[in-house]
Amino acid sequence: MIPSPTAGTGTGTPRGTLVSIEGVNGVGKTYLTHRLLEQMNSRGLPAPRVIEEFSARTGTTDLGRALLTALRAAAGGDYFLRGGHPRSETLLLAIKTHDHHTAEPALRAGHTVIEGRGPHTTAAYQAAILHPDDDTAAEHTATRILAETTRWRPLPDLTVIVTDDLDTALDRAHTRDRRPFSADEQRLLNRAVRLFEHLATTDPDRVRLLDRRVHNPVAAVALLTEWIAHTTPRPPAPPLDAG
Numbered sequence: 001m002i003p004s005p006t007a008g009t010g011t012g013t014p015r016g017t018l019v020s021i022e023g024v025n026g027v028g029k030t031y032l033t034h035r036l037l038e039q040m041n042s043r044g045l046p047a048p049r050v051i052e053e054f055s056a057r058t059g060t061t062d063l064g065r066a067l068l069t070a071l072r073a074a075a076g077g078d079y080f081l082r083g084g085h086p087r088s089e090t091l092l093l094a095i096k097t098h099d100h101h102t103a104e105p106a107l108r109a110g111h112t113v114i115e116g117r118g119p120h121t122t123a124a125y126q127a128a129i130l131h132p133d134d135d136t137a138a139e140h141t142a143t144r145i146l147a148e149t150t151r152w153r154p155l156p157d158l159t160v161i162v163t164d165d166l167d168t169a170l171d172r173a174h175t176r177d178r179r180p181f182s183a184d185e186q187r188l189l190n191r192a193v194r195l196f197e198h199l200a201t202t203d204p205d206r207v208r209l210l211d212r213r214v215h216n217p218v219a220a221v222a223l224l225t226e227w228i229a230h231t232t233p234r235p236p237a238p239p240l241d242a243g
């Protein structure tokens with residue numbers, strides 16, 4: 001496993017590190033995560049656990065899927081789950097809370113867990129949706145959404161925001177999905193990029209930018225490996241029902 005200097009779990013097993021990989025559609029989150037897993041595998045190291053990506057989830061077999069399926073249906077297939085009620089749709093945080101809940105046993109057992117799109121995606125995307133024309137209000141709301149999140153689940157120990165030229169990222173997603181992005185979607189994603197950068201600037205200890213214009217895939221995976229290895233897991237917050 002990726003070495004994890006740790007906070008204790010109370011059981012003698014060092015706690016694992018929770019890492020989120022963030023960034024706009026097509027930027028390469030899944031690609032780089034797979035390259036990281038391949039590298040761990042080729043070195044004979046235990047692979048991090050990966051929380052299933054959103055687009056692969058269907059059905060209602062658990063609470064997280066049921067919530068996502070309901071949001072998708074209410075949004076009529078919109079890529080960003082917009083059904084016209086953005087404040088209610090920030091319910092996406094409930095899915096992220098559920099994801100953390102399901103990751104907790106692996107973290108307690110000392111595994112590194114990778115969350116593809118964590119709370120920072122919800123903060124950036126929902127803030128961009130809620131304030132389409134007001135950058136300052138959007139930044140404020142993104143910060144508030146993250147703060148609200150921590151009442152229900154901890155933020156990842158390390159958040160890596162993958163960045164690239166937006167057109168390059170969207171071309172990749174277009175080629176992959178055979179679905180172009182509308183002008184409205186491109187505007188939303190442009191704002192999401194700026195909000196991701198804002199969130200990175202305001203929390204430099206926890207959040208890192210990985211710029212694909214600067215780092216080729218080999219260098220990007222090496223950086224990811226190094227950042228994960230040097231992240232100290234934070235002790236878990238007491239559960240809400242702890243009294």
Ligand SMILES: Nc1ncnc2c1ncn2[C@@H]1O[C@H](COP(=O)(O)OP(=O)(O)OP(=O)(O)O)[C@@H](O)[C@H]1O
Nearest residue numbers: 024025026027028029030031032055172173176217
């Ligand atoms: N360096 C690369 N070389 C070749 N193909 C790449 C590279 N980086 C990304 N891709 C391809 O580009 C497409 C988009 O990348 P990927 O699926 O990893 O993006 P993503 O950030 O996970 O996107 P989304 O959030 O939309 O799921 C994929 O088909 C992926 O295989």
Ligand SMILES: Cc1cn([C@H]2C[C@H](O)[C@@H](COP(=O)(O)O)O2)c(=O)[nH]c1=O
Nearest residue numbers: 053054055079080081092117121122125
């Ligand atoms: C968590 C979250 C996701 N979305 C959107 C963004 C993407 O279009 C899809 C997820 O696709 P992926 O291939 O699994 O990355 O869902 C969103 O709009 N808001 C969110 O909080």
